[in-house]
Amino acid sequence: MNKQYNIPVSDTKWLNESEMAAWMAYVAATHLLERRVEDQLKADSGLTHAQYEILAKLSQQPGGRLRMTELANRLIVSKSGLTYQIGQLERRGLVTRAACPSDERGVLAVLTEEGTRCLERTAPGHVAVVRAFLIDRLTPEEVETMRQIMTKATAAMEAAPAGPLRALRPGKSPG
Amino acid sequence: MNKQYNIPVSDTKWLNESEMAAWMAYVAATHLLERRVEDQLKADSGLTHAQYEILAKLSQQPGGRLRMTELANRLIVSKSGLTYQIGQLERRGLVTRAACPSDERGVLAVLTEEGTRCLERTAPGHVAVVRAFLIDRLTPEEVETMRQIMTKATAAMEAAPAGPLRALRPGKSPG
DNA sequence: CTCTTGTCATTCGAATTTGCACCAAACCAT
DNA sequence: ATGGTTTGGTGCAAATTCGAATGACAAGAG
Numbered sequence: 001m002n003k004q005y006n007i008p009v010s011d012t013k014w015l016n017e018s019e020m021a022a023w024m025a026y027v028a029a030t031h032l033l034e035r036r037v038e039d040q041l042k043a044d045s046g047l048t049h050a051q052y053e054i055l056a057k058l059s060q061q062p063g064g065r066l067r068m069t070e071l072a073n074r075l076i077v078s079k080s081g082l083t084y085q086i087g088q089l090e091r092r093g094l095v096t097r098a099a100c101p102s103d104e105r106g107v108l109a110v111l112t113e114e115g116t117r118c119l120e121r122t123a124p125g126h127v128a129v130v131r132a133f134l135i136d137r138l139t140p141e142e143v144e145t146m147r148q149i150m151t152k153a154t155a156a157m158e159a160a161p162a163g164p165l166r167a168l169r170p171g172k173s174p175g
Numbered sequence: 176m177n178k179q180y181n182i183p184v185s186d187t188k189w190l191n192e193s194e195m196a197a198w199m200a201y202v203a204a205t206h207l208l209e210r211r212v213e214d215q216l217k218a219d220s221g222l223t224h225a226q227y228e229i230l231a232k233l234s235q236q237p238g239g240r241l242r243m244t245e246l247a248n249r250l251i252v253s254k255s256g257l258t259y260q261i262g263q264l265e266r267r268g269l270v271t272r273a274a275c276p277s278d279e280r281g282v283l284a285v286l287t288e289e290g291t292r293c294l295e296r297t298a299p300g301h302v303a304v305v306r307a308f309l310i311d312r313l314t315p316e317e318v319e320t321m322r323q324i325m326t327k328a329t330a331a332m333e334a335a336p337a338g339p340l341r342a343l344r345p346g347k348s349p350g
Numbered sequence: 351c352t353c354t355t356g357t358c359a360t361t362c363g364a365a366t367t368t369g370c371a372c373c374a375a376a377c378c379a380t
Numbered sequence: 381a382t383g384g385t386t387t388g389g390t391g392c393a394a395a396t397t398c399g400a401a402t403g404a405c406a407a408g409a410g
Contacts, residue, residue: 012298012299012302012303013302013306014302015302015305015306015310018315018318018319018322019310019318021322021326022310022318022319022321022322022325023305023309023310025321025322025325025326025329026321026325027228028251028325028329029325029326029328029329029332030205031250031251031252032251032328032329032332032333033328033332035251036332039337048365048366050366050367053202067388068388068389068390069387069388069389075206076203076206076207076210077206077367077368078367078368078369079388079389079390080367080368080369080370080389080390080391080392081366081367081368082389083389083390083391084365084366084367084390085366085367088365088366100388103375103376103387103388104374104375104376105374105375105376105387105388105389106375106388106389107388107389107390123187124187127187127188127189127190128187130190130198131188131190132331132335133328133331133332133335134198134324134328134331135190135194135197135198137324137327137328137331138324138327140193142320142323142324143193143194143197144193144197145317145320145321145324146197146200146201146320146321146324147193147196147197147200148317149204149309149312149313149317149320149321150197150200150201150203150204151196151200151204152312152313153204153207153208153308153309153312154200154203154204154207156307156308156309156312157204157207157208157211157308158207160307160308162214223395223396225396225397242358243358243359243360244357244358244359252397252398253397253398253399254358254359254360254398255359255360255361255362255397255398255399255400256396256397256398257359258359258360258361259360259395259396259397260396260397263395263396275358278357278358278405278406279358279404279405279406280357280358280359280404280405280406281358281359281405282358282359282360351410352409352410353408353409353410354407354408354409354410355406355407355408355409356405356406356407356408357404357405357406357407358403358404358405358406359402359403359404359405360401360402360403360404361400361401361402361403362399362400362401362402363398363399363400363401364397364398364399365396365397365398366395366396366397366398367394367395367396367397368393368394368395368396369392369393369394370391370392370393371390371391371392372389372390372391372392373388373389373390373391374387374388374389375386375387375388375389376385376386376387376388377384377385377386377387378382378383378384378385378386379382379383379384379385380381380382380383380384
């Protein structure tokens with residue numbers, strides 16, 4: 001089938017022991033942390049992590065509003081997925097939809113008063129989880145290194161085209 | 176609470192700038208990376224990341240086999256979720272179910288020959304993605320620090336009971 | 351042995367996510 | 381202006397995930 005990602009065995013640069021350990025620990029920690037965050041939010045406010053991230057992102061914006069597509073891009077979620085979740089939040093009165101003044105097609109997701117209160121009520125518990133299982137386990141230097149690592153990775157992926165990895169490798173041009 | 180320091184009602188210890196930046200970069204990187212990994216696996220072998228992780232975990236075991244519950248625990252997935260995915264992999268001939276010799280109730284998920292070949296065929300591309308967007312962007316020191324960070328976080332979560340976070344916080348006793 | 355309790359895996363229903371198709375609106379080169 | 385192309389948001393079907401309920405077996409007390 002599609003072999004565009006396949007690299008001949010001889011060229012494969014496998015992960016060494018440290019790299020493999022780092023990757024496996026990252027995967028495990030990510031799964032565990034996602035579960036903890038999800039559990040806390042569910043128990044504390046009935047929100048999912050995806051919904052919390054929507055509220056949090058909106059609250060960072062002036063006027064607590066953002067275009068649907070822009071919001072989806074920032075949250076790294078599909079547009080249809082965002083449509084669904086905004087519907088859920090709207091049903092709970094935490095978000096409202098408003099017409100975009102500059103583009104007739106556009107829709108603004110707007111954080112409501114109640115959405116703001118819900119976020120303020122929920123945030124402390126959320127932060128507590130992030131601290132308890134991650135941040136407070138690290139030295140300030142480790143926190144800073146994690147920031148650098150994750151920023152680099154994010155930049156690499158935002159820069160690279162969505163397509164096949166080949167585009168990133170030298171000596172090949174898209175057919 | 177004590178307001179003489181102009182601290183809000185809750186005694187929440189918020190994230191400082193570095194911590195917040197680290198957390199937000201982590202969340203963004205994780206979403207982006209998951210998407211990249213998913214895309215590569217789908218295009219290259221028709222596997223999801225969850226399915227790849229099952230095959231990889233089984234391949235690390237002697238005999239390429241593991242009890243369902245044990246596998247679910249290691250992959251940090253619900254048992255019912257694993258049942259579903261093993262069904263999918265079995266349908267493709269990459270995994271077989273076998274009776275557990277020591278426990279009549281038990282079921283062993285067993286990696287097949289074809290499952291092994293599929294994994295060997297898919298692994299290079301997977302590693303290439305992990306390298307391209309994460310590992311190769313880091314210095315060896317950063318890789319090592321990431322390993323430490325993620326190992327600490329994993330240990331913290333595996334040690335802590337699944338229940339409310341309150342149990343972890345000082346000055347409060349359950350009930 | 352028998353009863354009670356706990357564990358293992360599955361099934362079922364509900365919730366969520368994605369890609370694709372679709373329609374309306376905006377953009378653009380004639 | 382105008383026909384063609386692109387963009388923005390939503391509807392829909394398929395896939396995946398989880399929790400609760402279920403049935404079979406195991407383990408321990410009497």
